[in-house]
Amino acid sequence: xxxxxxxxxxxxxxxxxxxxxxxxxxxxxxxxxxxxxxxxxxxxxxxxxxxxxxxxxxxxxxxxxxxxxxxxxxxxxxxxxxxxxxxxxxxxxxxxxxxxxxxxxxxxxxxxxx
Amino acid sequence: xxxxxxxxxxxxxxxxxxxxxxxxxxxxxxxxxxxxxxxxxxxxxxxxxxxxxxxxxxxxxxxxxxxxxxxxxxxxxxxxxxxxxxxxxxxxxxxxxxxxxxxxxxxxxxxxxx
Numbered sequence: 001x002x003x004x005x006x007x008x009x010x011x012x013x014x015x016x017x018x019x020x021x022x023x024x025x026x027x028x029x030x031x032x033x034x035x036x037x038x039x040x041x042x043x044x045x046x047x048x049x050x051x052x053x054x055x056x057x058x059x060x061x062x063x064x065x066x067x068x069x070x071x072x073x074x075x076x077x078x079x080x081x082x083x084x085x086x087x088x089x090x091x092x093x094x095x096x097x098x099x100x101x102x103x104x105x106x107x108x109x110x111x112x113x114x
Numbered sequence: 115x116x117x118x119x120x121x122x123x124x125x126x127x128x129x130x131x132x133x134x135x136x137x138x139x140x141x142x143x144x145x146x147x148x149x150x151x152x153x154x155x156x157x158x159x160x161x162x163x164x165x166x167x168x169x170x171x172x173x174x175x176x177x178x179x180x181x182x183x184x185x186x187x188x189x190x191x192x193x194x195x196x197x198x199x200x201x202x203x204x205x206x207x208x209x210x211x212x213x214x215x216x217x218x219x220x221x222x223x224x225x226x227x228x
Binding site for chain 1: 118145146148150156157158159160163165203207215216217218219220221
């Protein structure tokens with residue numbers, strides 16, 4: 001349960017605030033991911049990082065800005081969000097980005113935008 | 115890109131009965147199919163996965179079958195227990211779009227009743 005950790009677990013912010021979500025993995029993996037989980041919708045992949053380089057950006061609005069300073073840490077910087085951005089944001093990691101690499105998830109950050 | 119459909123969206127079974135959840139995918143190049151279980155307020159956790167070179171895989175009460183010709187795969191839970199109650203997500207991953215993307219189904223809320 002401690003392989004992938006996320007902080008904070010809950011966050012309430014106004015539309016003009018700037019905040020950051022943090023993810024850390026202790027599994028020695030080389031790839032990290034951000035997902036958005038909204039009610040009644042499938043998990044939506046936002047960003048993929050492999051060896052600290054962004055390898056996928058799934059048409060995510062620029063108000064979400066990822067940062068991967070090293071292979072163990074991943075951030076999601078948030079600014080001028082909208083109420084519809086309220087969701088559970090999940091981080092995941094995997095050994096690599098090969099087509100059969102298993103992804104392990106963190107506990108998520110429950111974000112509420114007022 | 116890949117499209118994954120999952121049915122049913124909700125499933126209620128009596129304790130001890132079997133539960134079956136079905137998924138279809140669109141990309142014939144997909145070759146990795148994990149299943150995740152997400153309990154209320156917790157992270158998605160991998161429970162079983164299957165690769166395209168096999169048609170069936172079993173782990174105690176859980177089994178997954180894959181039909182590559184028909185492009186569908188299923189999760190089977192036998193002798194269900196109350197602790198099996200959760201949301202189950204199927205996913206598919208392949209070589210298109212860079213081979214990094216895990217596409218999820220919309221989830222099945224399984225309730226095991228006493």
